[in-house]
Amino acid sequence: MRELIIGGAQMGPIQKADSREAVVRRMIALLDQAKSRNCDVVVFPELALTTFFPRWYMEDQAEVDFWFEREMPNGATEPLFARARDYGIAISFGYAELTPDGRHFNTSILTNRKGEIVGKYRKVHLPGHVEYDTQRAFQHLEKRYFLPGDLGFNVWSNEGAVMGMCICNDRRWPETYRVLGLKGVELVLLGYNTPSVNSQMSAEGLEKRLFHSQLSMQAGAYQNATWVVGVAKAGVEDGHPLMGGSMIVDPNGFVVAKAESEDDELIVHGCDMDLCEFGKTTIFDFARHRRIEHYGIITSQTGASRPAD
Numbered sequence: 001m002r003e004l005i006i007g008g009a010q011m012g013p014i015q016k017a018d019s020r021e022a023v024v025r026r027m028i029a030l031l032d033q034a035k036s037r038n039c040d041v042v043v044f045p046e047l048a049l050t051t052f053f054p055r056w057y058m059e060d061q062a063e064v065d066f067w068f069e070r071e072m073p074n075g076a077t078e079p080l081f082a083r084a085r086d087y088g089i090a091i092s093f094g095y096a097e098l099t100p101d102g103r104h105f106n107t108s109i110l111t112n113r114k115g116e117i118v119g120k121y122r123k124v125h126l127p128g129h130v131e132y133d134t135q136r137a138f139q140h141l142e143k144r145y146f147l148p149g150d151l152g153f154n155v156w157s158n159e160g161a162v163m164g165m166c167i168c169n170d171r172r173w174p175e176t177y178r179v180l181g182l183k184g185v186e187l188v189l190l191g192y193n194t195p196s197v198n199s200q201m202s203a204e205g206l207e208k209r210l211f212h213s214q215l216s217m218q219a220g221a222y223q224n225a226t227w228v229v230g231v232a233k234a235g236v237e238d239g240h241p242l243m244g245g246s247m248i249v250d251p252n253g254f255v256v257a258k259a260e261s262e263d264d265e266l267i268v269h270g271c272d273m274d275l276c277e278f279g280k281t282t283i284f285d286f287a288r289h290r291r292i293e294h295y296g297i298i299t300s301q302t303g304a305s306r307p308a309d
């Protein structure tokens with residue numbers, strides 16, 4: 001048995017006016033709870049330090065850059081790293097990254113129990129659009145503010161498990177989990193900010209949004225025999241509702257812990273990494289069963305082609 005007690009630290013809304021320091025105080029309070037429940041690893045949401053700013057259309061690059069971190073840790077986040085280090089808890093959280101050479105990414109990091117950053121991931125599947133879209137109920141401008149991630153889907157041997165990360169929209173793509181699965185992942189850590197209503201279809205509301213999120217994570221977990229921890233930033237940010245539904249999914253695809261609120265809430269489960277072994281050595285023993293001679297189209301083609309009528 002290789003048990004890690006995992007905490008999913010769902011966060012309630014962050015308003016535009018909230019400072020990084022105030023948000024970090026909330027993250028530390030969640031870490032305090034995690035310590036009292038003996039957590040080994042705590043996962044925070046995508047863009048955990050700020051409001052989900054890609055909903056706002058901005059033309060002034062200085063205004064955009066306000067939402068980005070130039071280094072990690074930095075003055076605002078150092079207290080979070082210090083508390084995690086004191087507690088001996090590994091953490092993962094998302095933030096907007098501005099590199100020294102001026103590139104912008106939607107990023108997440110992973111630390112070990114000593115508070116050292118051992119892994120970095122930059123979001124690959126950026127949803128949304130580049131220009132203001134009058135057809136949408138609200139904007140989703142990730143394609144305007146971020147570059148697609150350039151680091152690929154990696155895993156790290158960390159604190160006794162093979163850990164990988166992805167971010168929000170990545171969780172809907174089977175390619176994400178399969179690449180991680182091919183690298184032996186046992187624990188996928190991901191955060192998300194998912195609007196409660198589809199900006200392009202008002203009939204797609206909370207129930208369907210929660211269903212799609214859960215469906216994606218359950219499928220990814222089962223088909224790759226891995227634990228998946230998905231953590232929301234939820235609630236109403238400056239009038240814009242984000243769904244909750246943070247959950248921990250086991251390597252059989254079962255949900256073993258789930259958030260009930262749309263606020264700061266810690267979900268906890270003792271996750272045995274050895275539970276991954278059965279699926280990885282039987283039905284999803286990739287070495288024995290995958291037929292790569294038929295999969296080439298997956299990496300050579302993006303859009304779907306249809307047969308001629």
Ligand code: CDV
Nearest residue numbers: 127140168169193194195
């Ligand atoms: N932050 C996200 O990536 N959100 C998307 C929304 C736009 C669908 C998601 O996949 O949840």
